Amino acid sequence: MWRQFGAVDPDLNYVWWSTTTTAPPIALNFARNSDPRIQTALIAGRQETNPAARIQAYQQVNEYLAQDLPYIFLDRTTWALVANPHVQNFANPETPAGAKAYGFDEGIFWPTQIWKA
Secondary structure (H helix, E strand, O other): OOOOOOOOOHHHHHHHHOHHHOOOOOOOOOOOOOOHHHHHHHHHHHHOOOHHHHHHHHHHHHHHHHHHOOOOOOOOOOOOOOOOOOEEOOOOOEOOOOOEOOOOEOOEOOHHHOEEO
16 A cells, blocks of 8 residues: 655645656656646646636646545555654644744654653
């Protein structure tokens, strides 16, 4: 089984779905799905600054993937981080620059910012 496409922003999945990444030497579009409609919607989504229009562009990507069916998902990954109640701050990390980071995304957590109360 393989887990993929769990990014918090659809733009982070661009390399997996783009028509520009279907050919070797580094073909990250593993399915080799070369749908120009998907490419157009991906570019629209990554260039759009209006959140509603951006969502609409990525919804189009989703619709086209549903039509092309380059992948069949057979399983779902469930992430968990289990700790004693005394373990603190595993869900409130900050980046090195001080910006708020995602606490638990794609199985990644920030152990350097966790402490025991």
